[in-house]
Amino acid sequence: MKKEITLNVNGNVYRGEVDTHQTLSNVLRENLNLTGTKEGCGVGECGACTVIVEGRSINSCLVLAVDMDEREISTIEGLASKPGEIHDIQKAFMDQGAIQCGFCSPGMMMSTKALLDQEPNPTDTEIKKGLSGNLCRCTGYTKIFEAVKSLKAEEVK
Amino acid sequence: MEVSMKTDSLQKAYKDFDFIKPNSLEEISEILAKEKGRAQIAAGCTDIIPSLRKKLISPEKMVSIKGIPGLSYVEQDEDVVRIGATTTMTDLIESDLIRENFPALLKAAENVGSRHIQNSATVVGNLCNASPAADTAPPLLVYRAALKIMNQGKEREVELRNFFLGPRKTVLVPGDIVTEIILPFPNENSKSLFIKHGKRKALEISIVSVAVNLSFDENGKITEAHISCGSVGPTPILAEKTATKLVGLKVQGDEDLAFILEAISSEISPIDDVRSTGEYRRYVTCVLTKRAILACCGKGDY
Ligand code: FES
Ligand code: FES
Numbered sequence: 001m002k003k004e005i006t007l008n009v010n011g012n013v014y015r016g017e018v019d020t021h022q023t024l025s026n027v028l029r030e031n032l033n034l035t036g037t038k039e040g041c042g043v044g045e046c047g048a049c050t051v052i053v054e055g056r057s058i059n060s061c062l063v064l065a066v067d068m069d070e071r072e073i074s075t076i077e078g079l080a081s082k083p084g085e086i087h088d089i090q091k092a093f094m095d096q097g098a099i100q101c102g103f104c105s106p107g108m109m110m111s112t113k114a115l116l117d118q119e120p121n122p123t124d125t126e127i128k129k130g131l132s133g134n135l136c137r138c139t140g141y142t143k144i145f146e147a148v149k150s151l152k153a154e155e156v157k
Numbered sequence: 158m159e160v161s162m163k164t165d166s167l168q169k170a171y172k173d174f175d176f177i178k179p180n181s182l183e184e185i186s187e188i189l190a191k192e193k194g195r196a197q198i199a200a201g202c203t204d205i206i207p208s209l210r211k212k213l214i215s216p217e218k219m220v221s222i223k224g225i226p227g228l229s230y231v232e233q234d235e236d237v238v239r240i241g242a243t244t245t246m247t248d249l250i251e252s253d254l255i256r257e258n259f260p261a262l263l264k265a266a267e268n269v270g271s272r273h274i275q276n277s278a279t280v281v282g283n284l285c286n287a288s289p290a291a292d293t294a295p296p297l298l299v300y301r302a303a304l305k306i307m308n309q310g311k312e313r314e315v316e317l318r319n320f321f322l323g324p325r326k327t328v329l330v331p332g333d334i335v336t337e338i339i340l341p342f343p344n345e346n347s348k349s350l351f352i353k354h355g356k357r358k359a360l361e362i363s364i365v366s367v368a369v370n371l372s373f374d375e376n377g378k379i380t381e382a383h384i385s386c387g388s389v390g391p392t393p394i395l396a397e398k399t400a401t402k403l404v405g406l407k408v409q410g411d412e413d414l415a416f417i418l419e420a421i422s423s424e425i426s427p428i429d430d431v432r433s434t435g436e437y438r439r440y441v442t443c444v445l446t447k448r449a450i451l452a453c454c455g456k457g458d459y
Binding site: 001003019020021023042043044045047050056057058059061062063064066067069111114115129130132133134135 | 221
């Protein structure tokens with residue numbers, strides 16, 4: 001069944017029809033062509049689909065797009081402020097070698113964003129908790145952890 | 158910038174359904190009454206979407222309550238705390254009321270899935286799913302929680318201990334909606350604890366979980382005891398007989414709790430599944446129960 005919805009993604013307003021059974025990750029990728037958000041497991045276990053909805057990280061595979069009507073969503077495509085530029089989080093991941101195949105990276109970075117927005121100086125435990133919903137199939141956890149650590153406000157100064 | 162969406166979508170994994178977003182409890186009540194069991198109430202959706210994918214449910218109508226104003230709260234009302242129907246795990250974790258008074262519930266909420274899941278998943282949803290492994294069920298059982306249920310404008314209260322009937326089965330009938338969890342404050346001189354045992358620390362369904370809530374007199378003797386275990390039976394279990402045996406005891410150490418293995422064994426019915434064997438579960442339930450009791454009595458770490 002089709003429903004008309006409005007989504008605010010990275011500051012752009014999208015209006016259109018979606019199927020009621022479509023998840024947010026599916027609409028982002030298939031309808032809006034924002035393929036930076038990945039879908040791995042589709043059941044909330046891997047975090048590849050992590051997006052931020054009004055300040056909170058969520059699994060976009062676990063929410064129906066129709067349920068997100070009128071909500072503000074941030075995806076990896078909106079992380080950098082301008083096309084052609086990269087965000088500090090992206091730079092830190094590159095500098096620390098925290099990206100291997102890259103499939104988990106958009107999710108990891110969105111989790112990092114949600115974490116740092118809430119707590120600019122997270123403890124090691126807080127970092128681990130903040131990333132607890134994201135799996136890296138290449139198992140590059142140490143470097144990902146180091147990348148997030150290098151972004152702590154007190155480190156950056 | 159305004160852009161229109163492409164309207165073609167992926168082939169759907171499951172049966173088509175209508176999606177309704179009511180604006181008030183009254184409106185939900187009307188819809189549920191009319192649909193008589195064909196409607197699925199959706200809140201956090203963290204369990205509904207996997208269930209749709211696995212074709213465990215195939216509703217004709219999905220009724221989303223997430224956007225209804227005024228259903229998300231953790232607030233004190235005289236001697237109870239009320240938790241609303243759309244309150245998320247993160248809301249619990251961030252609530253001072255919960256942090257200061259219900260440590261076992263706080264710990265359980267922190268152990269649900271991952272940060273992302275906690276941001277979406279609701280506490281009421283965790284109960285309504287009626288999974289034997291529901292993380293928040295054991296603590297809510299030992300805190301003697303009750304549920305407020307509405308059906309066509311009529312309200313009733315059910316104690317949580319009488320709510321679960323079996324795996325994914327509760328006393329809820331078509332038309333019912335759980336609107337609130339009612340949580341009495343723990344006794345003055347009491348200690349409570351939740352321990353979850355799984356293979357890893359996040360995104361894990363428990364192999365065994367245990368919650369304990371003990372009250373003491375001024376000499377350290379146990380005056381009231383509640384023990385609950387998850388993942389060791391068809392529903393979360395309130396081990397009342399074992400708890401009764403604790404009353405009157407002043408626990409000094411492990412040697413005072415030798416009876417636990419036999420007592421708790423008679424109250425649980427763990428099975429073999431992909432996560433563990435039944436035998437291992439039985440043993441671990443005993444170990445965790447003892448650890449939790451000792452820690453509550455100030456006689457050890459857990
Ligand atoms: S795709 Fe959403 S958590 Fe794996
Ligand atoms: S870099 Fe390959 S999954 Fe993480």
